Amino acid sequence: MATTRLDRWTRVLSWAAALSLVGLLLMIFFFSPTERTMGNVYRILYFHVGVAWVGALTLFVALVAGIFYLRRRDPRWDTISLASIEIGLVFVTMTIVSGSVWARPAWNTWWIWDVRLTSITVLWLVYAAYFMLRGAVEDDEKRRRFAAVYAIFAFVTVLMTYLSIRFLRSIHPVVVGGVAESATGLTEGESEFASGVAWKMGVTMAVSTVSFTLVYVSWLLNRIRLQQMIEEVAQLKNRLLARL
Numbered sequence: 001m002a003t004t005r006l007d008r009w010t011r012v013l014s015w016a017a018a019l020s021l022v023g024l025l026l027m028i029f030f031f032s033p034t035e036r037t038m039g040n041v042y043r044i045l046y047f048h049v050g051v052a053w054v055g056a057l058t059l060f061v062a063l064v065a066g067i068f069y070l071r072r073r074d075p076r077w078d079t080i081s082l083a084s085i086e087i088g089l090v091f092v093t094m095t096i097v098s099g100s101v102w103a104r105p106a107w108n109t110w111w112i113w114d115v116r117l118t119s120i121t122v123l124w125l126v127y128a129a130y131f132m133l134r135g136a137v138e139d140d141e142k143r144r145r146f147a148a149v150y151a152i153f154a155f156v157t158v159l160m161t162y163l164s165i166r167f168l169r170s171i172h173p174v175v176v177g178g179v180a181e182s183a184t185g186l187t188e189g190e191s192e193f194a195s196g197v198a199w200k201m202g203v204t205m206a207v208s209t210v211s212f213t214l215v216y217v218s219w220l221l222n223r224i225r226l227q228q229m230i231e232e233v234a235q236l237k238n239r240l241l242a243r244l
Contacts, residue, residue, distance in 0.1 A: 006225055013218040020211035024050075024204075032204040041105045048098040050208035051091045054216045056158055058088030059127065061220075063155045066148035078144040081151050083223035085130055087216055092124050119164045123157040130154065 028046050035042035065081035068074070099117075100110050111117065133150055137143035 006221065006228070010218065010221040010225055013214060013221060017211070017214040017218040020207070020214050024207050024211045027204045027207055032200050035201075038106065041102065044098055044102045046204055046208045048095060048102060049205060050212040051094040051098065053209050054212040055088050055091035055095050056162070057213065058084045058091060058216055059151075059155055059158050062088065062151045066151035069144060069148045073141075075144065078147065079224055079227045080220070081148060082134070083220050083227070085127055085151065086223065087219050089124070089127050091212070091216070092120065092127070096120060096124065115164045116161065119157070119161040123161050126154050126157045 024046070028043050032043065032046070034040055062081045062084040065077045065084065069077035069081065096117075103112070104110050130147065130150055134143055134147050137146055
């Protein structure tokens, strides 16, 4: 019954994620206006911000799942944590790649060892090492426990990446809550909203975050379903070996 319900939700969310991505692409290229300074290059930020948000979300889910595993010792929480970090590493990679593509015309370079870029590189390496840790421990219970603790402490790198541009000088723009940027562009921003331009950008950015969140949830359910199939195959294998 649980597997059937999971299969149904997996199909529904997979279709919802696919349709939302199609709608997002249409909004990016036909609904959202061209930015005044950067032109059409600005459109890549809809992908960049969306995958960056979901990348942080996946790692936060891994943190929460790790805490619940340590409290309850339920392997399902370990599966959620593992799946979230697998998916999160994909989204962090997409964040780095899309940011690099945007940086080429904006900064005239593909990469610069800026504080924000350095911190997200450290983040990527820390979470890549998570899989090395899991592969180095043979005992299932110890592997899950060590992985849960690692997922909890590794989230510090996510906080460092977010806070780096607020406390350290950085070329990377402040996307959310930039006081200086808001004060400087207040008059210009009001005129853009009055002309019906900025709200379209805001709506498209919101749709981007929702679309990539749906992608994450659908991937997560598919990964959990895959893990269930792996465990069922292992159980059948053990039963077969016991009878031989």
